[in-house]
Amino acid sequence: MNADKPRVMISAGGTGGHLFPAEALAGILRARGFEILLVTDNRIGELAERFPADKVVAIPAATPSGRSPLAALRAVVTLARGFFQARRLIARTRPDVVVGFGGYPTVPPLLAGSLAGCRTVLHEQNGVIGRANRFLAGRVTHLASSVPELRGISGAVKAKLVMTGNPVRANVLEAAKIPYPEISADAPLALLVFGGSQGARIMSDIVPQAMALLTPEMRARIRITQQARPEDLERVREAYAASGVKAEIEPFFRDLPGRIAKAHLIISRSGASTVSELAVIGRPAILVPLPGALDQDQAANAALLSDAGAALMLPQTEFTPQRLAQELTTRLADAEGLTKAAQAAKSAGIPDAAERLADLVMRLASKQG
Known part of the structure; x- marks a missing residue:
């Protein structure tokens, strides 16, 4: 040295x-x-x-x-x-x-x-x-x-x-330069789902079931990119195929910040890095804090974006297929609301x-x- x-x-x-x-x-x-x-x-x-x-x-x-x-x-x-x-x-x-x-x-x-x-x-x-x-x-x-x-x-x-x-990181700052994707009536809606090492399993359990509850018209518009554990890959792929939802399912994405930038809505846990990256890039989210932590740090992190109007914080006890389908139906049909939430997230970023x-x-x- x-x-x-x-x-x-x-x-x-x-x-x-x-x-x-x-x-x-x-x-x-x-x-x-x-x-x-x-x-x-x-x-x-x-x-x-x-x-x-x-x-x-x-x-x-x-x-x-x-x-x-x-x-x-x-x-x-x-x-x-x-x-x-x-x-x-x-x-x-x-x-x-x-x-x-x-x-x-x-x-x-x-x-x-x-x-x-x-x-x-x-x-x-x-x-x-x-x-x-x-x-x-x-x-x-x-x-x-x-x-x-x-x-x-x-x-x-x-x-x-x-x-x-x-x-x-630098790749997050590069992703932050990408404008929020425009939403039009018939264009695809990009949904990104990830959960980290302790959260991917519940995303694999809940999100595919929620997709099956959406209308056929909405399922036809949605494009899902989702992180899943290796042992869950095939069942998640099969679930989306059965619902007619186009999906890319992988255990890890090296270019996650870029994928965040291309998404209209993110569903994820609320670890500190995730929340910071969502804010700097400026994307709306449905956040499901990891339960059971002694410090409840993920709940505190999620509240930062929730209080800013940039995210919906759903406790895991409320993160059910029925509730998620309801929230997705409301949010994905409200282009103006999603755009405002993206702007709110961006304003909270440092x-x-x-x-x-x-x-x-x-x-x-x-x-x-």
Whole structure:
């Protein structure tokens, strides 16, 4: 690594929700002359190949849970191992700033950086702070937030809060340049459905049944692009074929931002990256928050677009074929309403969030923040 360049250590768990905003920040900082060290866990896989880092280091991490005291103890031991590895890495690389993007893989590097006297930034993507970030928030220099009113923080932590928005990748910014597709009386209606690793199953269960309840005329107009788990692909394809709905069903879409831009309506979960991308690109949605989360972070995320008039938030208990068919019938028949919802989503987006966060990091690196 280059000793002449300012150096930033970025820590993010190996899932898209944490890595995508980290990737956006890293791209901006590298363009500004910084050297980037990514510290993550072993889940990163092929995502490491495209991450704009000079070096990628995996350290042990685990998530403590209440399922059993033994499992919690094992997780704490694993995090302790990660902490000591991170402490040695920081002593060797001497980063100017350590930036974390949440999740328990962020705990060892941020804690080690804080104890070593490094300037530290913690970014919270969701509308309510997560447990790992809540543990770290009192120990960092600044807490960057995606939303103006971050829930779940104390008064002391609020003094550290900087609202930057949630950084989105370059391909999202490119997709944001595409105008909302025009809707005419007989033209096809593009519907995009995805649910992430924990949500695709219910989309495969509910959406095809809802399509079967629509009028034949509406089914003939709809064009569905849907993410489904590999084990569900054939049954979903067969269900749409039986209903006469044209559909493209795949387990993963590498060009998801572009597909969002081409859609008239999105049905999805409401993870932080999804909500941020819908807002920056500017597309209306029906959002089904993942239930059962202790922090109810997806519900808080969905409320941001729902309150803006850009999305309908449906609790999973209300996400039935009958209710979805009713909502689709109403929305797809209202071209003006969909267009206004797209505009509302766009107005809620923060396309320069990565630059805002990079500015904060640069101020800290220059000892001005």
